[in-house]
Amino acid sequence: MIIAATVIIAATVLTRESTAHQQPLSKGRGGVLADQYFLIAHEDRTGRSRLHPRATGLGLAAALLGELILEGRIGISEGDLIILDRHPPSDALAHDILDLLVAQPQHRDVRIWLAFLSQEAAVRVGERLSRLGAVEPVTRRRMLSTETLYMPNSPAQRNAAAWAPARLANLLVRGIGMSISDRVLIGLVAATGLTRHVLYDFEAHRHAFQSLPSAVGSLPADLRELVEYTEASVGSVVTVGRR
Amino acid sequence: MARMEPEEPDIVSKALAKNRLGVPSVVFFGVAGAAPLTVIIGSITTIYAIIGSTAVPIAYLVTAGLLSLFTVGFVAMSRHIVNTGAFYSYISHGLGRVIGVGAAFVALPAYSLMQIGLFGLFGSVASGILGAFGLSVPWYACAIAAWFAVAVLGLLWVDLSGKVLAVLLVLEISIVLIYDFVMVTNPADGHVTFSQFSPAPLATPVVGILMVLAIAGFVGFEATVVLSEEAKDPKRTIARATHIAVILAGVLCAVSAWAMSVNTGPDQIAAQAGKHQTDLVFQLVGPHLPGFLVDVGYLLFLTSVFAALLAFHAAVSRYQFALGREGVLPAAWGRTHPRTGAPLLGSITQSVLAIIVLSIYALVGSDPLVFVFAWLTTIGGLGVLILMWAASAAVLAFFMRNRRRESFWKAYVAPASAFLLLTVVLVATCIGFGELLQVNGDSPFQWLIPALYVAVAVVGFVWALIMRAARPEVYAAIGRGTDGRVNVVPDSTSMLRALHADPVGARSGYPY
Numbered sequence: 186m187i188i189a190a191t192v193i194i195a196a197t198v199l200t201r202e203s204t205a206h207q208q209p210l211s212k213g214r215g216g217v218l219a220d221q222y223f224l225i226a227h228e229d230r231t232g233r234s235r236l237h238p239r240a241t242g243l244g245l246a247a248a249l250l251g252e253l254i255l256e257g258r259i260g261i262s263e264g265d266l267i268i269l270d271r272h273p274p275s276d277a278l279a280h281d282i283l284d285l286l287v288a289q290p291q292h293r294d295v296r297i298w299l300a301f302l303s304q305e306a307a308v309r310v311g312e313r314l315s316r317l318g319a320v321e322p323v324t325r326r327r328m329l330s331t332e333t334l335y336m337p338n339s340p341a342q343r344n345a346a347a348w349a350p351a352r353l354a355n356l357l358v359r360g361i362g363m364s365i366s367d368r369v370l371i372g373l374v375a376a377t378g379l380t381r382h383v384l385y386d387f388e389a390h391r392h393a394f395q396s397l398p399s400a401v402g403s404l405p406a407d408l409r410e411l412v413e414y415t416e417a418s419v420g421s422v423v424t425v426g427r428r
Numbered sequence: 429m430a431r432m433e434p435e436e437p438d439i440v441s442k443a444l445a446k447n448r449l450g451v452p453s454v455v456f457f458g459v460a461g462a463a464p465l466t467v468i469i470g471s472i473t474t475i476y477a478i479i480g481s482t483a484v485p486i487a488y489l490v491t492a493g494l495l496s497l498f499t500v501g502f503v504a505m506s507r508h509i510v511n512t513g514a515f516y517s518y519i520s521h522g523l524g525r526v527i528g529v530g531a532a533f534v535a536l537p538a539y540s541l542m543q544i545g546l547f548g549l550f551g552s553v554a555s556g557i558l559g560a561f562g563l564s565v566p567w568y569a570c571a572i573a574a575w576f577a578v579a580v581l582g583l584l585w586v587d588l589s590g591k592v593l594a595v596l597l598v599l600e601i602s603i604v605l606i607y608d609f610v611m612v613t614n615p616a617d618g619h620v621t622f623s624q625f626s627p628a629p630l631a632t633p634v635v636g637i638l639m640v641l642a643i644a645g646f647v648g649f650e651a652t653v654v655l656s657e658e659a660k661d662p663k664r665t666i667a668r669a670t671h672i673a674v675i676l677a678g679v680l681c682a683v684s685a686w687a688m689s690v691n692t693g694p695d696q697i698a699a700q701a702g703k704h705q706t707d708l709v710f711q712l713v714g715p716h717l718p719g720f721l722v723d724v725g726y727l728l729f730l731t732s733v734f735a736a737l738l739a740f741h742a743a744v745s746r747y748q749f750a751l752g753r754e755g756v757l758p759a760a761w762g763r764t765h766p767r768t769g770a771p772l773l774g775s776i777t778q779s780v781l782a783i784i785v786l787s788i789y790a791l792v793g794s795d796p797l798v799f800v801f802a803w804l805t806t807i808g809g810l811g812v813l814i815l816m817w818a819a820s821a822a823v824l825a826f827f828m829r830n831r832r833r834e835s836f837w838k839a840y841v842a843p844a845s846a847f848l849l850l851t852v853v854l855v856a857t858c859i860g861f862g863e864l865l866q867v868n869g870d871s872p873f874q875w876l877i878p879a880l881y882v883a884v885a886v887v888g889f890v891w892a893l894i895m896r897a898a899r900p901e902v903y904a905a906i907g908r909g910t911d912g913r914v915n916v917v918p919d920s921t922s923m924l925r926a927l928h929a930d931p932v933g934a935r936s937g938y939p940y
Contacts, residue, residue: 288439289439
């Protein structure tokens with residue numbers, strides 16, 4: 186019963202990839218990148234971020250920009266974002282971000298956009314996942330305020346969330362058949378410091394560690410740049426140590 | 429049609445500015461690193477006692493001016509390079525990577541020793557305070573208690589939040605001003621003298637020694653450039669805040685040093701300082717102030733030293749983290765705790781070093797104020813002076829190649845004069861270093877410390893050359909710091925598992 190439900194939810198999370206595949210212009214599938222990153226970067230039981238919250242925010246921001254690149258809407262060249270195609274993407278969040286990119290032409294620096302998008306990214310992607318039914322918003326009381334976490338709540342949702350890192354580990358162990366989207370996800374996971382969470386077993390994942398560099402290295406130039414800027418931003422945010 | 433101005437407001441800049449630091453926050457960060465109360469009560473009295481010169485106030489003013497001059501070029505250069513975290517990245521950009529790695533090797537012991545020295549001050553003061561309550565606690569017990577707290581907070585990467593620091597700092601400055609006022613209104617022979625500000629003694633050989641001790645008191649102000657990516661306006665906020673921090677700390681120290689000597693009389697200050705050591709100020713103001721204001725002063729002094737300990741601990745671990753991430757140190761140093769972002773190994777290394785040094789001192793039974801605090805911070809101060817000197821040369825070399833639209837003053841005049849003045853101070857310091865440590869003429873410490881710094885720098889040069897031969901791609905990234913992307917993929921061999929570098933629960937809770 187639970188397994189059946191898991192399959193249904195996992196299928197919902199992955200549905201958009203099939204629709205995205207039908208677009209002739211796209212470099213790969215968009216949409217799911219940030220969702221997958223979100224599920225990997227948050228604890229499925231508590232909904233807390235596994236990383237420094239600012240690092241998670243940057244990873245999610247990069248995933249959102251990555252989705253637009255995968256859909257062929259934007260590109261990156263020498264640290265600047267370039268708008269290639271103004272047609273709105275089918276996903277509401279991607280549409281919203283593309284609109285912002287178009288409306289704010291004075292900002293082109295990738296790292297500025299990463300910093301900007303990172304502020305709200307966790308909430309925005311959390312909302313998108315809750316629309317898909319993969320997580321539910323849970324409001325908790327804290328000392329003086331309340332916080333809303335987006336976390337898998339039912340056993341089925343939790344299984345689906347746990348599948349996200351496991352799927353990535355399996356892909357890496359096999360080392361073949363990774364889509365561009367998966368490879369960007371791998372790059373962002375490595376850049377933000379989640380590799381050891383995904384590849385938690387040194388013995389079983391020995392091969393996977395070896396296939397990591399080629400998975401990221403073989404990405405198209407703009408996506409590789411995106412991963413590099415993400416790592417640089419995470420590095421400087423972590424060095425300063427502010428919340 | 430011309431390109432339309434954006435009709436919408438600049439949402440991005442606004443949203444980013446909301447979370448960023450303005451001038452006051454950066455000033456607090458810089459001044460807190462320099463810890464004025466620690467310097468005034470800890471260092472200035474020690475300087476008076478050791479050097480016996482009355483030129484301390486003018487020395488602080490001149491040092492503040494010199495560092496301000498240095499800041500001009502330093503901050504101008506920080507706008508043009510990516511990694512602004514540490515002196516060595518400026519040096520490797522300006523003077524080449526070989527010298528940069530040498531500078532990094534000088535920086536590690538320098539900052540590390542300064543922090544360990546502060547433990548001596550903390551221990552001695554805390555045990556004095558406990559002694560007043562009738563509890564006889566040796567200094568190293570207090571120092572180890574502080575060490576434990578700093579080690580834990582360092583691992584958790586808790587730095588005192590901006591607000592806590594700001595409140596403490598405002599209180600510290602207020603109490604300093606109150607004390608200064610009391611001391612100046614109660615002069616020794618009934619009249620206030622200003623001869624302490626006479627620049628005449630600065631022409632004597634004592635100047636180098638005075639200035640290295642003064643510079644040691646400012647160390648920490650240069651950390652403001654770490655925040656350049658967090659500042660509202662990276663171009664102006666950092667520059668303005670750094671200048672304010674330097675001048676604020678300089679004026680505060682100079683006025684306090686002057687006030688002390690006014691109260692005792694210039695001829696008596698050295699003797700009094702030798703007698704009362706770090707209690708000097710409290711002894712001087714005690715007769716004229718209600719008792720609680722003196723108690724508050726002691727308390728703030730302790731918190732100030734503790735905040736400085738924490739700030740230096742963070743600075744040292746951050747340095748090691750940057751070097752590890754760049755591949756100069758083994759990659760394990762470049763790893764952070766996933767959730768808190770704490771540079772784990774850097775933090776642990778510094779804590780382990782500190783406890784070893786403190787234990788040795790405790791076993792030998794040396795005096796904590798002279799041999800732990802004064803010696804180690806002076807030795808560390810010399811290292812930082814060497815770094816500043818090299819950094820000022822690097823700034824000059826950097827702008828000589830390309831002025832990058834900085835003004836003539838910022839690109840050439842200020843860096844060149846800072847370099848010349850720092851050279852004078854450095855040479856004078858190296859010559860008089862034995863006197864600084866108060867050792868006899870034939871003691872090896874006369875020349876050992878500068879020689880050791882030269883030695884570690886040479887080790888750094890050699891290490892850089894080895895890196896260039898063995899790992900050219902890592903070598904090429906030196907100086908790009910945490911900004912540099914060395915390798916996306918962590919190596920699978922080094923194990924940090926025992927140090928829970930993995931998120932808690934990474935292994936459990938999944939139906940694999």
